[in-house]
Amino acid sequence: MPDIAAFFRICIACIVSTILSLLPSYLSAQEFDRSHGLKELKPGYYVYLHGDDTPGVSSTFNNGVIVTNEGVVVIDTQRTEAIASRVRESISRMTSQPIRFLISTTPHVPFTGGNAIYADTIKIGHENYRISLLKLIEKNSPEEMKKKLPNQTFRERLTLYLGGKEIQIIYLGKAHSQADTMVFIPEDRIVYMGETFYSNEFPYISEGYSSKWMQAIEAAETLKADIFVPGHGFLPKNLKDTRAGLRSHWQILKDVHDAVQKQVATGASESETVSAIDLPQFKKFKGYERALEIAVRRIYRELTTKLP
Numbered sequence: 001m002p003d004i005a006a007f008f009r010i011c012i013a014c015i016v017s018t019i020l021s022l023l024p025s026y027l028s029a030q031e032f033d034r035s036h037g038l039k040e041l042k043p044g045y046y047v048y049l050h051g052d053d054t055p056g057v058s059s060t061f062n063n064g065v066i067v068t069n070e071g072v073v074v075i076d077t078q079r080t081e082a083i084a085s086r087v088r089e090s091i092s093r094m095t096s097q098p099i100r101f102l103i104s105t106t107p108h109v110p111f112t113g114g115n116a117i118y119a120d121t122i123k124i125g126h127e128n129y130r131i132s133l134l135k136l137i138e139k140n141s142p143e144e145m146k147k148k149l150p151n152q153t154f155r156e157r158l159t160l161y162l163g164g165k166e167i168q169i170i171y172l173g174k175a176h177s178q179a180d181t182m183v184f185i186p187e188d189r190i191v192y193m194g195e196t197f198y199s200n201e202f203p204y205i206s207e208g209y210s211s212k213w214m215q216a217i218e219a220a221e222t223l224k225a226d227i228f229v230p231g232h233g234f235l236p237k238n239l240k241d242t243r244a245g246l247r248s249h250w251q252i253l254k255d256v257h258d259a260v261q262k263q264v265a266t267g268a269s270e271s272e273t274v275s276a277i278d279l280p281q282f283k284k285f286k287g288y289e290r291a292l293e294i295a296v297r298r299i300y301r302e303l304t305t306k307l308p
Helices: 006-027 080-093 129-138 141-150 210-220 240-264 270-276 286-306
Strands: 035-041 046-052 060-068 071-075 099-103 122-126 152-154 157-162 165-173 179-185 190-192 227-230
Touching: 035 227, 046 080, 046 165, 060 080, 060 165, 060 179, 071 080, 071 157, 080 286, 099 240, 122 129, 129 152, 152 157, 165 210, 210 286, 227 240, 240 270, 240 286, 270 286
Parallel strands: 071 099, 099 122, 122 152, 190 227
Antiparallel strands: 035 046, 046 060, 060 071, 157 165, 165 179, 179 190
16 A cells, blocks of 8 residues: 555655745746835835945845834944945935944944944944954054944844834854844844845855854744845845745755765865856856855865864
8 A cells, every 4th residue: 555644745845846946036037126225125124235246246235224213223334434424324314313223243344344434323243243353453543443343242142122122133153154143123024134145146155154054044034024134135126025035045055065065975176076066047146156166165165174
């Protein structure tokens, strides 16, 4: 007598596999808002998209803005003080509320270069963020360092209560960096993901940890959120599609990781692994041509050595 349960398990596995294989096509078929500047996502929540057309570089670098009746929270600061000043001017035209907090989700320069523009705020970042940022700005004067470094750090999570909003600042662990953080507002079902989410783009993994990055995304997916704001890339016009976009991003990481793991199992060298791997299903994503080799080399070392 046939094993009905086994039959259904095979059917379900096939369906799931088909859905995952279609995700890249689904994402490419979505309509994206490809304009730049400050955009309202829903009342009180904004994202500022700065474009960068340098070949091989991400389409956009995004930072968040939360407006309450007791002040404004800014999430990340863009690459330079000039860009950060433009962001701050855009905020001042939109609200008269003062900017009270700066939350940093990543130590990387494209998201911290403008920190000094928010020297008058309370600056918050993970413990590892402070350590990483100190290394990047170690040649700055003490006065400049004071403007850029966080006033307050945390280990696992920190919650702000501002203007009736509960703003959860959550450490995701090692993912794109050693300090990745997301900002979640449960009541309004929105989460700012920082560099752990590249929307419709191929991720850069030069310093990342692919296995832990996938785990970080899985943790974010458990949140009761409708909108996942990426640190890189344009947002779909239907913002609820950002959840599918986050899953597509996870799939890229998974496919690259599995491809590298397969080569490692055969005893291939790092260079042989780079030459052997091609993932045509992701060629449509910006950054693929440059970032694939970077990802393969990083994941090869992740699987064969002990990364810091």
